[in-house]
Amino acid sequence: xxGTLRSPSVAKESFGxxxxxxxxxxxxxxxxxxxxxxxxxxxATYGDIAAIAGAPSPRLVGRILAEDGHDLPWHxxxxxxxTPAPHLxxxxxxxxxxxxxLADGERVNLRVYRWRSPQEEEEAEAGxx
DNA sequence: TAAGTGACCTATA
DNA sequence: CTATAGGCCACTT
Numbered sequence: 662x663x664g665t666l667r668s669p670s671v672a673k674e675s676f677g678x679x680x681x682x683x684x685x686x687x688x689x690x691x692x693x694x695x696x697x698x699x700x701x702x703x704x705a706t707y708g709d710i711a712a713i714a715g716a717p718s719p720r721l722v723g724r725i726l727a728e729d730g731h732d733l734p735w736h737x738x739x740x741x742x743x744t745p746a747p748h749l750x751x752x753x754x755x756x757x758x759x760x761x762x763l764a765d766g767e768r769v770n771l772r773v774y775r776w777r778s779p780q781e782e783e784e785a786e787a788g789x790x
Numbered sequence: 791t792a793a794g795t796g797a798c799c800t801a802t803a
Numbered sequence: 804c805t806a807t808a809g810g811c812c813a814c815t816t
Binding site: 717719720728 | 810811813814
């Protein structure tokens, strides 16, 4: 059981220091939202999610996913080179294949399947083509 | 309190 | 392909 309980620091904030701890929670939720927003048939990298959600590091995305990503499309998140995390490789590629994302060996071609976030598309449209 | 360790990372050589 | 370093965070010693 790990749902909402997170760390001993929760105790100290019962006083009224809701301030700093909240950011943590918001980030957690934001990351989850971004991941949830990746459409089927598309993929994103940990770095992408981190950048869009404002996470300080891609590793944090991995952690959040590991702890609290059971109900999210975690299989649409790949590493920067298009390969999945080692232990999930099999499962992940299989799930992706079911969505029409074909992997070349154990690697997905990001140039084909990479998802572009809404704001990124905006910029691309506004800028040059 | 502080240092060590592991994790679904990434960039560089 | 492997090796190395860099960085962030929670948990354990």
